[in-house]
Amino acid sequence: MARTSLSVARLPVDPLGIIGLLALVALWWGLSQFHFLSRLALPPPAGVAAAITQNFFSSSYLANYHLGYGGLAGNLAYTISNVVVALAVSCVVGVALGFASARVELFRAFADPIMLTAGTIPILVTAPFFLIWFGTSRSAQIALLILFDVTIVYLFAQRAAANLDPTYVAAGRTLGAGPMRIVSDVYLKGALPEVFGGIRIALAGAWGLEAFSELLGAPKGVGRVIQAMAAEMDSQMVFAAIMTLAAVAVAFDVAIGGAFDFITRWRRRARL
Amino acid sequence: MAEVELRNVGQFFRRSGGALVEAVADVSLVIRSHEFVCLIGPSGCGKTTLLQLVAGLTPASQGQISVDGAAIAGPSPERGLVFQRDSVFPWMRTIDNVSYGLKCRGVEKTKRIEIARQYLRQVGLGDVERSWPRELSGGMLKRVAVATVFANSPRVLLMDEPFAALDYVTKLQLHQLLLTLWEQHRPTVLFVTHDVDEAMLLADRIVVMKEGRVVDDRKITLARRRTVESLALPEAVAHKEVLLRHLGLGELVQDRTAPL
Ligand SMILES: Nc1ncnc2c1ncn2[C@@H]1O[C@H](COP(=O)(O)OP(=O)(O)O)[C@@H](O)[C@H]1O
Ligand SMILES: [Mg+2]
Numbered sequence: 001m002a003r004t005s006l007s008v009a010r011l012p013v014d015p016l017g018i019i020g021l022l023a024l025v026a027l028w029w030g031l032s033q034f035h036f037l038s039r040l041a042l043p044p045p046a047g048v049a050a051a052i053t054q055n056f057f058s059s060s061y062l063a064n065y066h067l068g069y070g071g072l073a074g075n076l077a078y079t080i081s082n083v084v085v086a087l088a089v090s091c092v093v094g095v096a097l098g099f100a101s102a103r104v105e106l107f108r109a110f111a112d113p114i115m116l117t118a119g120t121i122p123i124l125v126t127a128p129f130f131l132i133w134f135g136t137s138r139s140a141q142i143a144l145l146i147l148f149d150v151t152i153v154y155l156f157a158q159r160a161a162a163n164l165d166p167t168y169v170a171a172g173r174t175l176g177a178g179p180m181r182i183v184s185d186v187y188l189k190g191a192l193p194e195v196f197g198g199i200r201i202a203l204a205g206a207w208g209l210e211a212f213s214e215l216l217g218a219p220k221g222v223g224r225v226i227q228a229m230a231a232e233m234d235s236q237m238v239f240a241a242i243m244t245l246a247a248v249a250v251a252f253d254v255a256i257g258g259a260f261d262f263i264t265r266w267r268r269r270a271r272l
Numbered sequence: 273m274a275e276v277e278l279r280n281v282g283q284f285f286r287r288s289g290g291a292l293v294e295a296v297a298d299v300s301l302v303i304r305s306h307e308f309v310c311l312i313g314p315s316g317c318g319k320t321t322l323l324q325l326v327a328g329l330t331p332a333s334q335g336q337i338s339v340d341g342a343a344i345a346g347p348s349p350e351r352g353l354v355f356q357r358d359s360v361f362p363w364m365r366t367i368d369n370v371s372y373g374l375k376c377r378g379v380e381k382t383k384r385i386e387i388a389r390q391y392l393r394q395v396g397l398g399d400v401e402r403s404w405p406r407e408l409s410g411g412m413l414k415r416v417a418v419a420t421v422f423a424n425s426p427r428v429l430l431m432d433e434p435f436a437a438l439d440y441v442t443k444l445q446l447h448q449l450l451l452t453l454w455e456q457h458r459p460t461v462l463f464v465t466h467d468v469d470e471a472m473l474l475a476d477r478i479v480v481m482k483e484g485r486v487v488d489d490r491k492i493t494l495a496r497r498r499t500v501e502s503l504a505l506p507e508a509v510a511h512k513e514v515l516l517r518h519l520g521l522g523e524l525v526q527d528r529t530a531p532l
Contacts, residue, residue: 170329171359175424176349176376185372189363266363266404 043236051240061237065228067220072244079214079222080248082138083206086145090202094150095195098157099187108158119151127213136217144213149202156198160191193267196260200253207249274350274427274460275340276303276326282334282484283321295321297484299335308454308461310471313481314519319464320356322481323432326462327353339428349373352421352459354434360405360416367392367401369416373424391419395449411442415449422453429459433466447473451497468515472508473498480518488518 025045031037032044052072055062059071068074097115101108127144134140164187172186214223222245229237283296295318303309311319325332328347337344339351347353352373360369371379371388379387392401395415405413414434421429435443451474454461465471471478472492480488492511494502502508513525 165357167355167357167359168361170324170327170347171353171355171361172372173329173347174327174349174351174353175373175420176347177372178376181376186361189361192363264363266365266406 040233040235043239047236048239048243051236052244055237055240056244062225062228065232067225067228072222072225072241075220075222075225075241076244076248078138078218078220079207079210079245082141082221083145083203083210086142086210087149087199087203087206089142090146090149090153091195091199093146094153094198095157095188095191097150098154098159098195099161099183099191101154102158102161111154115151115154118147119155121147123148123209124212127216130213131216136219138218140216141210141213141218141221145206145210148209149206152202152205153195153198156201157191157195160194161187163194164190193260193264196264200257200260203252203256204249207245211245273305273340275305276428276460276462277301277338277341278322278326278335279337280335281322281325281332281337283318283325283330284333285321294484296325296332299481299484299486301479301486301489303460303462305460306458308463308474308476310475310478311462311464311481312466312468312471312478312515312519315466317481318484319466319481320432323353323430323462323464326428327351327430329353349377349424350426351428351430352424352426354414354417354421354429354431356433356436358405358410358413358417360413360420362405364405365401366397366403366405366408366416369405370401370419370423373420377424388419388423391423392416394453395419411438411446414438414442414446418446418450418453422457425457426459429454429461429463431461431463433464435470436465436467443470450474466519468512468519469503471515472503472512478511478515480515482518488514490514 028042029045032039032042036042055071057071057073058069059067060069062071062075063069070077097111101111101115123144130140130144134143168186168190169182172182177185211221211223211226214221215227218224222241225241226238229235229241278299278301281296281299282294285293285295287293297318299322311322313319321330324330326337326344328337328344328351344351361372364372367385367388370392371384374384374387389398389401392398395418397412397415397419400408400412405416408416417434435446438446447470463471463474472494475492477489477491479486480490490511492508494505494508498508516522516524
């Protein structure tokens with residue numbers, strides 16, 4: 001019975017994934033090197049890399065287009081902060097409403113239609129309305145993202161709480177846990193793996209949505225950079241903006257994936 | 273001291289079809305302080321329902337349940353419950369599970385860990401206090417569940433077929449462990465089982481339920497720690513025969529004319 005819990009050190013990034021990424025860059029380099037496509041349609045990797053390094057922390061070039069002096073980084077910071085703020089708000093709201101709907105039939109009858117309708121709203125089509133309501137401020141993009149994120153988190157939280165074995169709730173109550181502890185120690189902890197799954201899905205979709213909603217009108221942001229550079233036919237900078245945003249999205253996913261795995265390390269791994 | 277009294281307790285459920293089921297019907301029962309009562313009966317006769325009523329997890333449709341004369345209102349750590357299914361929280365380490373009840377009651381951390389550690393050692397799990405439940409076997413999880421309720425020092429201990437899913441040897445080991453803990457702490461016990469041998473080994477008194485009602489209630493006066501020999505005494509065999517016939521297993525009993 002002398003078992004010790006040994007947590008196997010896991011690489012945060014799959015080596016196969018890195019090989020795949022290198023293969024993609026090699027293909028890209030090959031295609032641009034041998035001029036299968038024009039320089040405009042497919043700028044070479046070296047050129048894009050140079051565009052990133054030259055414009056990353058500060059860029060008078062981007063400042064010319066009213067995109068601030070902070071370069072790509074400044075615009076990334078704007079985009080990231082919108083995504084993070086919207087996700088944080090959505091987690092609190094989505095989990096609270098999802099749990100409530102799983103527990104209180106009456107609330108579910110009331111909330112489900114609203115949430116499901118919100119989930120089916122063609123967000124891209126309705127986006128202009130957010131511009132009308134909130135103007136070109138940050139709030140327009142954040143509100144749009146919350147509409148998207150909260151639906152996903154709500155559904156995952158609701159399903160997780162509904163699926164939780166009621167024995168755990170009964171056990172907590174007989175051990176002396178009050179309603180607050182039942183929510184925090186039983187529902188929240190037990191539902192976390194599924195809620196985390198929902199958060200990751202919401203986050204993955206949020207990047208593109210944020211960039212898109214910036215196109216409709218935002219003071220800055222990676223979406224705005226892409227728009228301005230596309231209008232200038234500067235495909236090197238368009239690629240630079242897309243690549244840095246993609247890198248940020250991947251880094252976020254790896255980081256929160258790792259954090260979530262650690263927090264829910266109690267979960268049963270497949271075992272025969 | 274903890275005398276449990278049930279007076280005319282009844283519980284109704286509405287089935288999905290709409291039919292009303294009387295899971296527990298007019299049960300009156302007094303369980304004396306420190307008594308070890310086994311509740312036995314065929315599957316579906318209302319044992320789990322009755323136990324959950326005493327635990328306070330569901331309010332009774334009819335009648336009153338009281339402990340030492342005070343009517344119960346909801347669950348309480350004074351009435352510990354060991355569930356039939358696994359109830360150990362998978363998201364807490366073993367030691368945190370065992371000390372959880374104390375945490376709920378505001379016992380300071382070093383104190384509650386010390387108490388939990390002592391109970392874990394007593395159930396033979398001193399070396400897995402930092403393990404996650406998924407790393408433990410079914411028998412070990414039951415030991416954790418037993419340590420968890422005892423750490424709360426309940427005055428009433430309710431157990432719902434706690435060892436039904438375990439292998440033969442593990443089950444017999446846990447019987448002895450439970451008896452040791454009971455002799456030390458002397459809670460009043462209501463132990464649900466469908467296993468006649470288990471009831472004969474453990475009980476001061478065996479209550480038989482059928483279709484929601486109490487149909488028999490017999491004192492078992494065999495000396496304690498019962499052994500293979502004492503359970504073969506004529507007195508024990510007579511009890512066992514009656515119990516088997518209550519469970520509809522009369523064909524296993526030679527003398528079919530003996531009164532129930
Ligand atoms: N929540 C419930 N809803 C509807 N019927 C129930 C519910 N719980 C128990 N019952 C019914 O009550 C009866 C007794 O069930 P139970 O107490 O679980 O029996 P036992 O534990 O003796 O096997 C059964 O007929 C069962 O179908
Ligand atoms: Mg049962």
